[in-house]
Amino acid sequence: MDDGGPGEGRGPVPGRGGRKPGTGAGARARAGALPWLLLAPCLGVLLLVLGYPLTRLVTLSFQTFGQSQLWGFQAPEFTGFDNFAGILGDGEFWAVVVRTILFAAGAVILTMVLGMLVALLQQRVSRWVRTLVNIALVASWGMPVLVAITIFKWMFDSDYGVLNWVLSRLPGVDLIGHNWFASGPQGLAVIMLLVVWGAVPFVAITLGAGLTQVPKELEEAARLDGAGAWGVFRHVTVPILKPIIVMLATLSVIWDMSVFPQVFVMRGGHPEAEFQLLTTYAYDRAFVVNDYSQGSAIALITVVLLLGVIAVYMRQMLRIGEVE
Template sequence: MKKISLALRTRRKKNPWPYLLVSPSLFALGIILCYPIYRLIRLSFEKYGLSEIIAGKGTFVGIQNFADTFTDPEFWKILERTIFFTGGMVLVSVVVGAWLAHLMLNMSPILRNILNGVLILVWAMPQLVSISVWRWMFSFNFSIVTAVINSLGFEMDNHNYFVNTFSGFLIIGGCVAWGALPFITISIYAALTQVPKELLEAAEIDGANSRQVFRTIIFPILLPVYIIIISLSVIWDFQVFSHIWIFLDSRPSSEYYTIAIYAFQKSFGLSEYGMGAAISLIMILTLITITGYYLRQMMKMGSE
């Protein structure tokens, strides 16, 4: 048996076909992903403005762009704001998505199919259209939300919800979470259908209530799925750009800056492309740091 397994291992090592089949994908990834990242890293160590664009060459400044970014008090406020905003959106979307998934599990087939269809329609709606709908709902001149509030006896005609950053970020975060719900809900529902019914029936026989069943059986089984969903949600929500940009008419004030908006304004608003590249690189490293913990936990659970 040892000789057979050794021969199979040797044959696998000498077989070039798996590598040849994968090579086109690796080549495409290298062009699409690796080269832009290389250019981003290189640009982050250069002073690159309008004069450098005309000259066709940047001026190497070492870590000056990073030093200027880290010594800028505005950067730390924006980073803190981005982390809190991301955490809030991820928390709301995951909690509501998990709740909807559990509801789907206990629904009748007709209601489940209707909810599934609605979620798919939400997921299929283009992002620009969904943002425009939410923007219309809270518009200054005519808002359906304001009309409902007025019908309840409160006067809020021509109310600008985005003057206050708290209400503004609540609306923007709600739109982001609403767009993420279909993926989260359907993913968790699919995972719930794979939980062994024998374990649930045994827990019910032992007298466990629904909370105890979720805490001791369902959640430990679904933990890898939750880790993947949270990691993906953090990556998506951390780099939210178009929602803030469109809601605020492409003119967001500094109180609405997130890391993505800040990098864009530095690059294209002030023509400091080297600085914008440095901020973008910091953004990538921050994402890797935040999601790295969850990925390590998932790999640890997989090995166990």
């Protein structure tokens, strides 16, 4: 009785024209759906938390909505792009936009430079010093914003500020009674320092973690080729850290363009015109002037600007991925 050759009557044999288990269209569909199933809870929460406010923001920006509409005395009226036309044609709005961009640019540059310097310094100190620095950074980062604002208000106070007292001890310097908030540029510089002080720890810790991944062999090879400290940093360290630097810079731009409590609380809840940024300007229009539609339109324009920043970030990350 002939039992047949090996494998005969036992179905297709993998590697001999048969189909491997789990490689069909159904398996591929399940594999493609798995990431979305895992993301579904997070996406659902985001939709619930952000979906309605964003929808309401867009709706209000195309309507007339003030106190009368808020209390139900009048129905909201659709006005098309009138709110946006009025805002974009207002010179005060463009002054606020320029001020916000300059503020965010200065804060981001200072944050990235100081964060990189702290991260590089940590690579050249002993372990216990590095531990102390990390503890100080985490403590600074974890400090509530209102506490940090209170400390800075005391430091820069015109009558009792410790900074005026310290600087006045320098030869030829007399800043006793100097009001740092008498002018917009000086006051915004103080607020910028407050923002940078709170942002540097995250940047320094993240860059410090990235520096541990820079191969020592590449640094040694660069030094053997005659590169100095700056050459090693420019041609070895920065290219390797570029994805992290791009990510941190983009996040910093988003955060610094969205600054609100630092300006609002530092100016006692009533920021003067020369202290207005996009966030406080939208708040004033909505809750001080009681023009909720214009406030919503300004907030929507801010969102569009931030989406542009995110688009640039995604493009840079895709380029980096293609190069790698």
